Amino acid sequence: MTDKSLVQEWTIRSERGALPLIKLGVWIALRIGRRAARIFLYPTCLYFLLSSKRAARNSREYLARVLDRPPSPADVFRHYLTFASCVLDRVFLLNEQIDRFDIRVHGDDVVREIMERGGGCILFGAHFGSFEVTRAVGRQQGHVPISLVMYEENARKIRMALAAINPQLEAEVIGLGRPESLITVAERLDRGHFVGLLPDRNVSGEDRVPYPFLGAPARFPRGPFRMAMLLRKPVVMMVGVYRGGRCYEIFFEPLIDPSEAVAADMDASIEQAMRRYVAQLENYCCAAPFNWFNFYDFWA
Amino acid sequence: MTDSNIQSAQEAELACLIVKTLNLEVEAVEIDPQAPLYGEGLGLDSIDMLEIALAVSQQFGVKLRADDKNNIQIFSSLRSLNTYIQQNRGA
Numbered sequence: 001m002t003d004k005s006l007v008q009e010w011t012i013r014s015e016r017g018a019l020p021l022i023k024l025g026v027w028i029a030l031r032i033g034r035r036a037a038r039i040f041l042y043p044t045c046l047y048f049l050l051s052s053k054r055a056a057r058n059s060r061e062y063l064a065r066v067l068d069r070p071p072s073p074a075d076v077f078r079h080y081l082t083f084a085s086c087v088l089d090r091v092f093l094l095n096e097q098i099d100r101f102d103i104r105v106h107g108d109d110v111v112r113e114i115m116e117r118g119g120g121c122i123l124f125g126a127h128f129g130s131f132e133v134t135r136a137v138g139r140q141q142g143h144v145p146i147s148l149v150m151y152e153e154n155a156r157k158i159r160m161a162l163a164a165i166n167p168q169l170e171a172e173v174i175g176l177g178r179p180e181s182l183i184t185v186a187e188r189l190d191r192g193h194f195v196g197l198l199p200d201r202n203v204s205g206e207d208r209v210p211y212p213f214l215g216a217p218a219r220f221p222r223g224p225f226r227m228a229m230l231l232r233k234p235v236v237m238m239v240g241v242y243r244g245g246r247c248y249e250i251f252f253e254p255l256i257d258p259s260e261a262v263a264a265d266m267d268a269s270i271e272q273a274m275r276r277y278v279a280q281l282e283n284y285c286c287a288a289p290f291n292w293f294n295f296y297d298f299w300a
Numbered sequence: 301m302t303d304s305n306i307q308s309a310q311e312a313e314l315a316c317l318i319v320k321t322l323n324l325e326v327e328a329v330e331i332d333p334q335a336p337l338y339g340e341g342l343g344l345d346s347i348d349m350l351e352i353a354l355a356v357s358q359q360f361g362v363k364l365r366a367d368d369k370n371n372i373q374i375f376s377s378l379r380s381l382n383t384y385i386q387q388n389r390g391a
Contacts, residue, residue, distance in 0.1 A: 182350035
């Protein structure tokens with residue numbers, strides 16, 4: 001496996017060939033239900049565990065840092081299983097079967113206040129737990145739409161999966177491959193929408209800044225933070241932690257208040273916001289270690 | 301539209317705005333009015349384009365819209381971006 005994420009390998013190599021397979025997988029999952037579908041996660045995880053040595057090694061390296069002890073094979077398997085569980089649950093969440101889940105929300109007053117002002121909000125998540133669970137809760141409560149910004153390549157794959165599950169949600173995926181991509185983001189925010197990004201991952205890209213993360217410096221992309229400062233919207237950190245079984249816990253924490261960020265010293269504001277984001281992400285990793293879904297060498 | 305690779309006065313003004321807004325290392329006069337701004341060429345990314353859009357809206361009162369059908373054309377070069385701004389200025 002190359003230095004890309006496991007997700008990319010998971011979503012099958014040939015994109016054209018993938019759609020029928022995704023459709024089949026989704027159809028089976030929805031037909032047999034979550035409990036039965038979960039049985040298939042065990043052999044699937046075992047297969048991926050054995051077929052990609054590099055992803056397993058990266059998992060072990062991460063777990064050794066966060067658990068502060070040498071991880072056992074059972075730990076690595078649990079890491080994979082947590083990831084696979086969240087991927088499977090997305091099918092049911094996107095299919096509006098949110099009642100299957102037991103979801104607890106913390107800090108929702110932060111977003112409620114922003115929503116009442118009607119000014120739009122940027123949500124910073126991570127490849128950690130489930131972002132989808134928040135979007136599903138939002139839809140259930142008649143919340144403003146939450147769009148997701150992602151690399152064009154991923155956007156294409158997600159749209160493809162959505163076409164098989166819930167085509168109405170396709171418009172909520174914004175790909176980064178076009179010059180006007182972020183103008184779309186600005187316009188949606190101005191309409192009061194929420195826009196989500198996962199600024200922990202930047203496999204390529206030059207504008208990355210190292211921050212201490214779980215005991216060693218790791219590079220984080222500066223772009224999303226620069227974008228947030230330019231747009232002058234409140235930024236809230238959002239993490240949906242999978243707690244096992246059918247339980248999820250969603251956390252909202254304020255990250256950037258645009259009235260506090262001084263335009264004259266944008267670089268300092270960006271630096272402060274990045275530091276805060278990385279520190280919070282580290283806290284979440286320590287609190288729920290198996291929810292970390294970057295299966296590449298994060299400290300490279 | 302001309303084929304010349306010499307900036308017009310308006311193009312020079314826009315080039316200055318872009319260089320100043322993005323703190324680019326190139327001189328404004330060195331920007332080829334026919335070269336792509338985004339991706340290859342000047343090498344700008346979508347955050348740079350957002351910053352340009354915000355600056356253009358502030359300076360010229362022209363809003364660049366995400367759903368404009370001609371976006372590929374508009375963002376294709378300094379010249380075409382300037383043409384769009386001039387056409388929509390004070391409109």
